[in-house]
Amino acid sequence: MKGDKDEHFSEVMQVKTACEEWGFFQVLNHGVDLNVLENMEKLAKDFFMLPLHEKQKHPMAPGTVQGYGQAFVFSENQKLDWCNMFALGVEPSCIRNQNSGHRVRLTSVSLGLEGEVFEEMFGEAVQAARMNYYPPCSRPDLVLGLSPHSDGSALTVLQQGKDSTVGLQILKVQTWLPVQPIQNEFVINIGDTLEVLTNGKYKSVEHRAVTHKEKDRLSIVTFYAPSYKIELGPMPELVDEKNPCRYRRYNHGEYNKHYVTNELQGKRTLDFAKIQSNTSN
Numbered sequence: 001m002k003g004d005k006d007e008h009f010s011e012v013m014q015v016k017t018a019c020e021e022w023g024f025f026q027v028l029n030h031g032v033d034l035n036v037l038e039n040m041e042k043l044a045k046d047f048f049m050l051p052l053h054e055k056q057k058h059p060m061a062p063g064t065v066q067g068y069g070q071a072f073v074f075s076e077n078q079k080l081d082w083c084n085m086f087a088l089g090v091e092p093s094c095i096r097n098q099n100s101g102h103r104v105r106l107t108s109v110s111l112g113l114e115g116e117v118f119e120e121m122f123g124e125a126v127q128a129a130r131m132n133y134y135p136p137c138s139r140p141d142l143v144l145g146l147s148p149h150s151d152g153s154a155l156t157v158l159q160q161g162k163d164s165t166v167g168l169q170i171l172k173v174q175t176w177l178p179v180q181p182i183q184n185e186f187v188i189n190i191g192d193t194l195e196v197l198t199n200g201k202y203k204s205v206e207h208r209a210v211t212h213k214e215k216d217r218l219s220i221v222t223f224y225a226p227s228y229k230i231e232l233g234p235m236p237e238l239v240d241e242k243n244p245c246r247y248r249r250y251n252h253g254e255y256n257k258h259y260v261t262n263e264l265q266g267k268r269t270l271d272f273a274k275i276q277s278n279t280s281n
């Protein structure tokens with residue numbers, strides 16, 4: 001029993017360090033059935049290999065990121081990313097949801113809060129999945145797979161396709177660092193919602209995807225976020241004289257709308273919530 005407790009404590013501490021210093025971590029031995037992951041990957045790959053007219057039967061609806069197409073494109077002058085996307089809502093009962101639930105509980109414990117605090121606050125949590133397919137690109141030096149951005153979610157779970165090349169990069173001290181894919185394991189990152197709730201103690205990290213000259217790449221991304229109905233802002237426990245309130249309260253549905261109707265531009269979307277007198281981070 002003591003062993004279990006020690007293990008749990010060490011896991012919580014690792015999550016705390018990763019969240020404070022990186023905003024990203026990889027989860028090994030996550031317990032999700034590998035068949036489920038393989039099936040998802042196969043379904044996604046099969047979909048992207050369909051002829052264009054078949055894929056276009058499920059077009060991305062304007063002003064949303066749901067369906068097939070390229071999200072976050074708003075002008076003809078915009079430089080396009082080298083990426084095909086297909087996004088959809090996921091049933092709350094989905095097995096991966098349970099996994100995100102576990103991670104979000106660990107995250108709240110690592111902040112010294114009750115494990116269920118975020119889940120209770122989130123109401124009927126939104127779980128959305130996006131599949132990104134990056135075909136080989138003859139000029140990876142000129143074209144990005146996915147422009148720099150932070151995620152609007154609370155937590156994001158990323159699964160990378162089998163034999164994936166390095167594609168994901170995260171920004172750390174103004175340097176883009178590659179995230180080495182580990183087969184069958186998840187990459188988790190903090191999204192804007194957790195940055196706001198923790199009053200900036202945990203930060204959403206800017207990341208992007210690069211392309212490869214010869215190899216294609218698939219990523220399956222699950223965004224775990226609060227219900228669009230809830231109002232949120234920094235948790236009072238994490239605001240004090242030393243850490244004055246950095247973000248205003250807002251409705252998460254409005255934040256989501258703001259997020260999906262703007263270009264991906266680093267962490268610019270979070271300006272929506274920042275209290276302007278305090279924009280140092």
Ligand SMILES: O=C(O)CCC(=O)C(=O)O
Nearest residue numbers: 130132167168209219221
């Ligand atoms: O493909 C990747 O590795 C990154 C995907 C991503 O950041 C996203 O879909 O938000």
Ligand SMILES: [Fe+2]
Nearest residue numbers: 149150151207
């Ligand atoms: Fe992302």
